[in-house]
Amino acid sequence: MPLSAHAVEEIRALPARFPEIRSAVMPALDIAQEEAGHLTQEAMTEVAELLKLDPGYVVGVATFYTLFHLEPVGRHHFSVCTNLSCALRGAVEICDHIKRRIGVGDFKEVSTDGLFSVEEVECLGACEYAPMMRYAHRYHYDLTNEKVDALIDAAREDGHGR
């Protein structure tokens, strides 16, 4: 699926913000990822063409950073911190609970309905609220199984919306 006309227009406007065009590559990949939920090979090639960069270069950048998803993720994707401060307060158990509730065996596996996935991430810098996660472009604090259940139930009802 090619990028939408709107995305192309946004990407074309990016280089003007920077002293050098290459700095636009990550903001451009953000726009591309927002369209499909993850970065397809096709989208990365398109970004490369729009920014007059080598496609291999763009893939090289995308593969370096964890916020770029090279494989599909669920429409509702939970990023749970399991670094030390959160692990000391039950983050691993929270991850196990989420996996059971959304019906996946492992991190980054997408539930059969395509709705959910969960990944463990490194410290998100909100250690005083541990355990915590990032979901739907915001932080969720003091996680308990009940809080997570409420989010999953609301997402099931909603059905979409990343």
Add this chain to the structure above:
Amino acid sequence: MAAEELRGSHGEQRHHVLTSLFGTEDLHTLDVYRRHGGYGSLEKALTGMAPEEVHAEVKTSGLRGRGGAGFATGTKWGFIPKDIPGPRYVVVNADESEPGTSKDRYLMENSPHMLLEGVCIACYAVGAHQAWIYIRGEYDGPYRRLVDAIAELRADGILGARPFGKDFPLDIQLYRGHGAYICGEETALLESLEGKRAQPRSRPPFPAVKGAWGRPTLLNNVETLATLPWIVRHGGAEYAKFGTERSRGTRLLSVSGNVRRPGVYEVELGVSFRHVIMELAGGPPDGRRVKVFWPGGSSAPVLPESMLDTSTDLDELARVGSIAGSGGVIVMDDSHCVVRAAHRLLRFYAHESCGKCTPCRVGGNWAVRTFERILSGEGGAIDLQILDRIQESLQFGRCLCGLGDAAGWVIMSTMRHFRDEYEEHALRNECSVAKVPAHA
């Protein structure tokens, strides 16, 4: 953004340089910030001080960088060449990702304008008209705060061609990171800002001479810059009255892990970790003892309970074999296993290695596999020797940046203070800790 319960310092206290206004309703807006004297320091600097005078106040203050290295801020500013024509930049390191560290987030959420005022002051002092804030991509809340705050400043004219009537154009741009711990290292951050894989550069040239897009660049941490408005307002000498001889002022410590009141606490440098952990953060849960703590983020060599009286003074921490680092104080109680904790952290360092330097690229994963052998009961004496060999190979300048050293320090310091736990696991497949996490 939903208002979260503030966990940490806020309100007036004798030593609250940064957090005295935190908790004030709508402090994040320009209107409220200005009502409390905000941007008075920038106006004072722009209209009444020469850049050299601002620089002199910062030198007098004794302020040392709060990102991790603790380098003297005034000295760092002095490295920016005065005679190179063309653009120069101030780049803000807001890529806070050191495990156990949340103070820059706390600061940006509570008072984005305090940071922005500091950024403008730094720009004036080093002759930069453009600043870039490199903020970690996961920080949605602080990012929105900064977007709004910058828009307010543009509308008001503080960012623009003539801030406070002074012919000194100022602008601040935001750049979002994409999830890479290594970007906290300043040259990796610059690579990332330039749209590349974030691999540290070899130095020289230093960023002060050849930084962002090849131009002279000053890089400072969020907390460092946010301290500037206070210093300009009250003078460097007033700031230097706080703290100790070599560690002036106050700093934010993020206290997390097994404590009753985790939070971001502003302390006067020189107070003890006993005060920070047992009093401010309330100590461990009932019936538990502090077993070990990381005094400055996960990269800081651990200290056992017997060293709780260690001072927060930067040099004192170095003297006892650790570092003050990012001010992330991680506390672990006696219900947790040190070997499992070290394994978890090594997974982190292995994952975040950028792959440029061989000891770090190879050593991190090698250590993780060794820990896995030990923890699965298949270890032996040889594995302890391997860990010892790896930690040694990661240190002492064998890598371009500190990530390798940090990984080595986790192994070295946990083995130094908890050798018996390593031997239990490796030699006897036992764990004396009553309760351990299901898997670390």
